[in-house]
Amino acid sequence: MPGLYLHIPFCHQACTYCDFHFSTSKQRGPVLDAMELELVRRSKEVGHAPVGTIYFGGGTPSLLGTERIAAFIQQAHDLFRVERDAEVTLEANPDDITTQRLAEWKAAGITRISLGTQSFRDDRLKWMGRAHDAQQALASIELIANAGFRTWTIDLIYGLPDMTLAEWDEQLTIALDHGMPHLSAYCLTVEARTALAHQVKKGAVHMPGDDAQSAQFDRLMERMGQDGLDHYEISNFGRPGHYARHNTSYWEGTPYLGIGPSAHSFDGTTRRWNVANNAAYVKALKDGTSYWEHETLTPAQRTNERLMTGLRTAKGVEVAALEVDALRINSSAFQRYMSNGDLTLLHGRLALTKAGRHFADRIASDLFVTDDDR
DSSP states (O other), X not given: OOEEEEEEOBOSSOOTTOOSOOBOOSOOHHHHHHHHHHHHHHHHHHOSOEEEEXXXXXXXXXXXXXXXXXXXXXXXXXXXXXXXXXXXXXXXXXXXXOHHHHHXXXXXXXXXXXXXEEOSOHHHHHHHTOSSOHHHHHHHHHHHHTTTOSEEEEEEEESOTTOOHHHHHHHHHHHHHTTOSEEEEEEOOOOTTSHHHHHXXXXXXXXXXXXXXXXXXXXXXXXXXXXXXXXXXXXXXXXXXXXXXXXXXXXXXXXXXXXXXXXXXXXXXXXXXXXXXXXXXXXXXXXXXXXXXEEEOOHHHHHHHHHHHHTTBSSOEEGGGOSSOHHHHTHHHHHHHHHTTSEEEETTEXXXXXXXXXXXXXXXXXXOOOGGGO
């Protein structure tokens, strides 16, 4: 169990595009207490397991009091064998960043800050429903850069309505000028049951076409490469030594333990997910009843997951480790993508080319297998 994930399901306000489980309630104590109880119970299932990464996600973990974050970290040390050089990440929003809080987080054991910047333009931030403005974003980056953390990262979103290539270039220039060692850049997608989905359905918002989004992705790869950031996963760029260790474990299919409402866990064969309802989660932990569902993945499902996540990375997929021979079964699709220059197969590893990264999900799905294929 190399990774430990804690889902903090609270936010100051809702973002237009977000479909993650969260609440804007100020009554947070019962959920956090239940999470501490779940940690104890899950530790008994996995034993005194080694932990190489701890990740506070959400939601907005940075709105918690520092003492609560420190208590979770201490509990992890008490229950598991947390490695001495463990990566401990805290997702934070610019409006929560102060010099004092950064110092307190660092003292509590946080080694990596993931800053939800999203944009450096006030009009975009307002449309997204973000609680911070552009000046807060820039100021928080400067504070983090000087706070002495082992590493840090910022998030940006492209593919926004009416976004031009010039605007995206401007955003990347601002980010690079502030010396970030890592960037996560995501293309805006319309998720069901979000405010954005409602706006698109009403015709109030028109999403850009594939060509515009593709051009912005090309510019992203170009600019990051010019500045020396490795494109080690479809949406992630980092300088050597600054890759996200926790997220990498997801892409490599490594076991992890998820704590909190809606959190997922994976032990290598079984996937488990907690109820995405704060009240139901708290009640179940209190009553000692089930608060999760689970499924045991078949060899075909495990093969498909390795293809889906592994092809997102620069390292690609070790073909010999696939439980089902997807390349033989889908030889026509495999040969087509190889001849088109979208895939490479070198030293037993299947990987996307720069051109293929535009179609990562489609290529992976075309290589998927079923249990009947065996």
